[in-house]
Each structure stands twice: as structure tokens, then as C-alpha cells.
Amino acid sequence: MNTQFKVRFLNHLAKKKKNNKGFTLIELLVVVIIIGVLAAIALPNLLSQVAKGRQAEARTNLGTINRAQQAYRLEKATFGVIGNLPMVPTGQYYTFAGGANDPLFAAHTAAATTAYDNDIRNYGSGVSQTAAGQYSAIICEANNPTLGTPAVAVANATGNTCPTDSQPVN
Numbered sequence: 126m127n128t129q130f131k132v133r134f135l136n137h138l139a140k141k142k143k144n145n146k147g148f149t150l151i152e153l154l155v156v157v158i159i160i161g162v163l164a165a166i167a168l169p170n171l172l173s174q175v176a177k178g179r180q181a182e183a184r185t186n187l188g189t190i191n192r193a194q195q196a197y198r199l200e201k202a203t204f205g206v207i208g209n210l211p212m213v214p215t216g217q218y219y220t221f222a223g224g225a226n227d228p229l230f231a232a233h234t235a236a237a238t239t240a241y242d243n244d245i246r247n248y249g250s251g252v253s254q255t256a257a258g259q260y261s262a263i264i265c266e267a268n269n270p271t272l273g274t275p276a277v278a279v280a281n282a283t284g285n286t287c288p289t290d291s292q293p294v295n
Contacts, residue, residue: 204231
């Protein structure tokens with residue numbers, strides 16, 4: 126009789142395993158909650174990295190503009206407007222403007238296009254040459270993404286500075 130009990134018990138366990146396929150509702154809910162918490166933590170971090178990548182466009186183009194202005198100044202004895210430079214800045218996220226027909230300095234702006242002006246920062250840059258012949262260049266980043274005008278670097282014969290609502294880019 127003891128062996129019959131064992132056989133029936135084993136048959137019962139085998140049948141129970143066949144009928145017990147899948148996950149319970151509680152297990153599924155726990156997994157969904159864990160995925161939701163992870164997504165809530167990761168999404169803002171991802172979006173800030175996307176914005177930083179877009180902002181790299183402005184910093185790179187303004188640095189190139191500053192170097193092109195220095196080359197233009199060596200050739201023409203004056204800084205030029207962006208349209209006269211040997212490079213044309215193009216961008217998907219920013220529009221570039223500025224420059225001057227001035228022998229001492231030029232300032233430029235990178236304004237976020239309308240589709241992105243609430244989540245990426247505006248930039249400005251300045252390049253100048255001192256009386257001693259030294260070039261000085263700066264790129265300024267607005268402190269916050271704004272709908273207003275971009276940060277405009279103050280470029281003059283004594284050097285370049287950023288306005289109070291922005292900071293220099295390292």
C-alpha cells in the first residue's frame with residue numbers, strides 16, 4: 126500500500142506540473158512595475174545625453190568659425206562676416222550668424238532652431254586680436270535653455286568675455 130501511495134502521489138505531481146504552465150498575474154505585475162521604475166530613472170538621463178549631443182554641433186561649428194576668422198584676419202587684415210569666411214557652418218539644430226568687418230574683433234551666435242529652442246542651449250562666440258597681435262577666442266553657453274536670444278560673447282581689443290546669463294565652455 127505504501128508503494129501505491131507513492132505512485133499516486135508522483136502521478137499527481139506530474140499532472141500538476143503539466144497544468145501549471147505560465148506566470149501568475151502577480152509575477153507579471155511585479156515585472157511590469159520593475160521595468161516602469163527602471164524606465165522612469167533612465168529616460169531623463171537619456172534625454173539629457175541627446176541634448177548634449179545636439180549642443181556639440183554648436184560648440185564645434187563656433188570653434189571652427191573662430192579659427193576661420195583668425196585665418197581670414199591673417200589674409201585680409203580684418204575679421205569678416207560669416208558669409209565671407211572660407212567655411213560655411215551648417216547645422217540641423219542651430220542657425221549661425223554674426224561676424225564683423227572690423228580689424229579688432231568679431232562675435233557670432235548659434236541660436237537653436239524653433240523645434241529645439243526649449244531643450245538645447247544657445248551659444249555665442251567671440252574672437253579678437255590684441256594690439257600685440259595675439260588672438261583670443263571664447264565660446265559662451267547660455268545657463269539655461271531659453272526661448273530668448275543666444276548668449277553673445279563680448280569680443281573687443283582687450284579680450285573676450287561672456288555675458289552674465291552664460292558661462293565659458295571649457
